[in-house]
Amino acid sequence: xxxxxxxxxxxxxxxxxxxxxVVGCLLLIVGTVIWKGLPALNLAMITQIPKGGYxxxxxxxxxxxxxxxxxxxxGATALAFVLSLPVVIFLNVYCAKRSxxxxxxxxxxxxxxxxxxxxxxxxxxxxxxxLRMRASLLAGIITVALVELPxxxxxxxxxxxxxxxxxxxxxxxxxxxxxxxxxxxxxxxCLPGILTGVLVALGRGIGDAASVLFTAxxxxxxPTSLGQPAATLPLAIFFQLGTPFRExxxxxxxxxxxxxxxxxxxxxxxxxxxxxxAKHIIR
Amino acid sequence: MRLFKEQAGRAVMFVxxxxxxxxxxxxxLGLFQKSRVILALKSFTGLLFSSGWHPLRGEFGLxxxxxxxxxxxxxxxxxxxxxxLLTAIYLSEYAPRRVRELAKPLIDLLSGIPxxxxxxxxxxxIVPLVARIAxxxxxxxxxxxxxxxxxxxxxxxxxxxxHVALEVFASVPFTxxxxxxxxxxxxxxxxxxxxxxxxxxxxxxxxxxxxxxxxxxxMAVLMVVGNVPAVPKxxxxxxxxLPALIANNYGEMMSVPLYDSAxxxxxxxxxxxxxxxxxxxxxxxxxxxxxxx
Numbered sequence: 001x002x003x004x005x006x007x008x009x010x011x012x013x014x015x016x017x018x019x020x021x022v023v024g025c026l027l028l029i030v031g032t033v034i035w036k037g038l039p040a041l042n043l044a045m046i047t048q049i050p051k052g053g054y055x056x057x058x059x060x061x062x063x064x065x066x067x068x069x070x071x072x073x074x075g076a077t078a079l080a081f082v083l084s085l086p087v088v089i090f091l092n093v094y095c096a097k098r099s100x101x102x103x104x105x106x107x108x109x110x111x112x113x114x115x116x117x118x119x120x121x122x123x124x125x126x127x128x129x130x131l132r133m134r135a136s137l138l139a140g141i142i143t144v145a146l147v148e149l150p151x152x153x154x155x156x157x158x159x160x161x162x163x164x165x166x167x168x169x170x171x172x173x174x175x176x177x178x179x180x181x182x183x184x185x186x187x188x189x190c191l192p193g194i195l196t197g198v199l200v201a202l203g204r205g206i207g208d209a210a211s212v213l214f215t216a217x218x219x220x221x222x223p224t225s226l227g228q229p230a231a232t233l234p235l236a237i238f239f240q241l242g243t244p245f246r247e248x249x250x251x252x253x254x255x256x257x258x259x260x261x262x263x264x265x266x267x268x269x270x271x272x273x274x275x276x277x278a279k280h281i282i283r
Numbered sequence: 284m285r286l287f288k289e290q291a292g293r294a295v296m297f298v299x300x301x302x303x304x305x306x307x308x309x310x311x312l313g314l315f316q317k318s319r320v321i322l323a324l325k326s327f328t329g330l331l332f333s334s335g336w337h338p339l340r341g342e343f344g345l346x347x348x349x350x351x352x353x354x355x356x357x358x359x360x361x362x363x364x365x366x367x368l369l370t371a372i373y374l375s376e377y378a379p380r381r382v383r384e385l386a387k388p389l390i391d392l393l394s395g396i397p398x399x400x401x402x403x404x405x406x407x408x409i410v411p412l413v414a415r416i417a418x419x420x421x422x423x424x425x426x427x428x429x430x431x432x433x434x435x436x437x438x439x440x441x442x443x444x445x446h447v448a449l450e451v452f453a454s455v456p457f458t459x460x461x462x463x464x465x466x467x468x469x470x471x472x473x474x475x476x477x478x479x480x481x482x483x484x485x486x487x488x489x490x491x492x493x494x495x496x497x498x499x500x501x502m503a504v505l506m507v508v509g510n511v512p513a514v515p516k517x518x519x520x521x522x523x524x525l526p527a528l529i530a531n532n533y534g535e536m537m538s539v540p541l542y543d544s545a546x547x548x549x550x551x552x553x554x555x556x557x558x559x560x561x562x563x564x565x566x567x568x569x570x571x572x573x574x575x576x
Contacts, residue, residue, distance in 0.1 A: 008471040015373035018366045023386055025438045026393045029404045036407065083299060090296035101300065108303035114561040115554060116499020118526045122550035126313040146306065177289040207397025210501040214533050234399040238502060241403060256403045267392050
């Protein structure tokens with residue numbers, strides 16, 4: 001073994017160590033959070049709202065945050081989907097191949113994707129002040145939808161770009177308009193990809209804290225209308241971890257475990273969907 | 284009727300398509316509108332480079348927060364760039380297929396984990412660890428420090444850099460590698476002389492994207508960095524990055540005059556920096572693509 005091979009082996013060992021470190025960090029994070037959170041999880045925790053205030057009260061659970069997060073993330077994902085699907089269809093079906101508008105829009109999505117969620121939160125806050133709204137479920141839904149918009153659009157756009165041209169042309173030649181082609185042919189072809197994009201955005205929406213901090217507020221109660229503030233899991237973790245009381249911290253750990261399990265479940269679903277529905281697609 | 288639907292659908296979709304671009308402009312305008320109040324009273328550079336932060340006395344120096352952000356981001360990148368690049372090289376050049384197919388979804392999963400979870404983990408593991416190793420460097424630290432923030436941030440940036448770098452390496456043609464190998468170069472020499480040189484633009488882009496991700500990350504850093512509004516002197520000191528400043532003070536900002544305007548200015552600065560980084564990275568990527576063709 002000469003020097004050159006020795007150098008190669010040394011670098012290779014470093015690379016393997018790096019890869020192990022990256023994967024190890026993930027396992028360590030998930031492991032720690034679940035290990036800390038599982039003992040705190042019990043029936044009362046997930047079926048009751050906190051009693052005596054979320055910061056001081058030692059009894060009760062985190063139902064307010066679970067329900068709030070689900071409302072918020074589902075609402076935001078639905079809104080983001082309604083906004084992003086037409087955009088993606090327009091970009092792929094109506095725009096010419098080297099269209100300036102398409103290039104600009106895709107670039108805007110890239111830029112929006114890179115904007116930190118705290119800036120979305122601040123922007124949401126500016127809008128709220130302008131419209132004289134208070135921190136509420138609705139304001140939170142709108143802000144999180146804006147955070148999700150570029151994530152979802154980029155994912156769906158990727159799938160639409162992969163559609164073979166022959167498929168579109170076959171549909172046109174049968175006399176279908178572009179709208180009909182989009183809704184009846186392309187939508188079906190892209191369905192698994194669209195679902196994946198929606199789920200990825202949902203995962204991001206559930207976990208995002210910085211954007212809802214200003215806009216959705218935090219409360220002990222479960223919201224009954226769009227105008228009320230809503231608690232969310234990430235903020236339940238953030239607020240309750242900082243208290244001096246062990247019982248309250250338990251609620252934070254339980255929230256963290258639930259949030260992690262939700263995220264794991266969503267990504268598992270994404271994998272399964274990708275595999276299962278890939279069969280029915282024309283390549 | 285069908286043609287009418289077609290026309291109507293087209294119009295609606297066109298309007299929505301303009302939305303993303305309008306949104307970027309609106310964000311800039313909205314935040315600028317809010318920060319104009321304070322900019323009318325004080326100079327922009329004066330605010331950025333003065334270090335007195337006393338909202339009740341009307342002093343809003345952003346300098347300590349700017350330095351906090353820069354320190355945390357620098358620590359994160361020093362850790363993240365070598366590790367991510369080595370991982371990306373391994374996964375793209377050496378790893379057997381099974382390892383690659385196992386590792387990639389896990390790295391994707393890492394990018395999907397919410398930042399608060401990173402924060403919880405940082406508080407539980409990294410903060411006590413930093414507190415324990417600090418005396419070895421002759422310093423006292425509570426653990427809530429720039430270093431803790433940087434480590435947590437580095438882990439959050441891994442997937443971003445790895446993902447882009449993998450794409451860059453995949454775009455380098457195989458024939459180039461084979462040409463180098465056939466001349467007797469070892470695999471590592473091929474990587475260094477061919478892959479890294481050919482992909483240099485893309486690698487820079489990957490790092491810049493990682494940088495901009497790190498720059499704006501809020502919750503995880505906020506939870507472990509200590510939040511003391513002073514310019515940090517070592518990595519064991521507490522810091523107070525810009526995003527943490529915005530997130531921590533949203534409650535009080537409406538009751539103190541100019542406070543909200545100062546925070547919105549902080550958000551605007553963040554937005555401008557991130558925009559600049561993103562545009563830079565896209566430019567590098569576009570150039571890399573053209574070079575690969």
